[in-house]
Amino acid sequence: MTVLARVRAPASTANLGPxxxxxxxxxxxxxxxxxSEGDDEIDAEHLGVRAFALVAPLEGKRFRFTDDIxxxxxxxxxxxxxxxxxxxxxxxxxxxxxxxxLLAEGVALEGHADNLAAALTGGVCLTWDSRIARVAxxxxxVPIALVPEATVxxxxxxxxxxxxxxxxxxxxxxxxxxxxGAALASGSEELxxxxxxxxxxxxxxxxxxxxxxxxxxxxxxxxxxxxxxxSGPSVIVWARPEAAPACAQExxxxxxxxxxxxxxxxSRGAHAL
Numbered sequence: 385m386t387v388l389a390r391v392r393a394p395a396s397t398a399n400l401g402p403x404x405x406x407x408x409x410x411x412x413x414x415x416x417x418x419x420s421e422g423d424d425e426i427d428a429e430h431l432g433v434r435a436f437a438l439v440a441p442l443e444g445k446r447f448r449f450t451d452d453i454x455x456x457x458x459x460x461x462x463x464x465x466x467x468x469x470x471x472x473x474x475x476x477x478x479x480x481x482x483x484x485x486l487l488a489e490g491v492a493l494e495g496h497a498d499n500l501a502a503a504l505t506g507g508v509c510l511t512w513d514s515r516i517a518r519v520a521x522x523x524x525x526v527p528i529a530l531v532p533e534a535t536v537x538x539x540x541x542x543x544x545x546x547x548x549x550x551x552x553x554x555x556x557x558x559x560x561x562x563x564x565g566a567a568l569a570s571g572s573e574e575l576x577x578x579x580x581x582x583x584x585x586x587x588x589x590x591x592x593x594x595x596x597x598x599x600x601x602x603x604x605x606x607x608x609x610x611x612x613x614x615s616g617p618s619v620i621v622w623a624r625p626e627a628a629p630a631c632a633q634e635x636x637x638x639x640x641x642x643x644x645x646x647x648x649x650x651s652r653g654a655h656a657l
Contacts, residue, residue, distance in 0.1 A: 397409050399585065402560035411650060503654055525573065537615075
């Protein structure tokens, strides 16, 4: 059996509070794909296979996915799978493609670009109009993920959002989004802590992510803030680097039924092995 490509793609956390649909961070938690020659029946509806088919033919291929990113938990599993398919297809065809071109190819499958941009480029990304700006290698805090057993579909979380928001809420979030961009670019813990509030999506998604308010009411020692990860239900507690281990331990004690993962930020996006 001839292996044609082995690729991996990282998890991601999107929005970071006020950066709705435009900010994301790649996380050091990975899915992988091996493409080899073979005549096995192909699941053409698999998201990664559909991404591969956008670039290269499926005939004569065998796909083996390894999934370590929890599904439907707000950690960018679908974006990682799409990135795997795109990177593998281009590896098989021998073409070298820039991340923004890959984003343009895959965004129709993902539906929104923030997670996919981070999965493709790594680090801390802002995206708009299929453009990507990698603004930093890492944010000014360590992400600690709280991952419950419950799942939330992105489509359901989107339906929970109102069509209209109050002008005051839009103004509030625009100001926090500006702070977020400044914090990510400068590495300022002070600005980052001030930025992590939102009134466009988090208030409407908090019912499906009850850990948000629970943690926010009593932040662990050394935490700068907490955000819903993507559509939820997972949340990210952002801790000062020196306080991250103790912060994670406090969360483990407080939430024994929740998976607590102290993560690092991946400086690499999806890539061939």
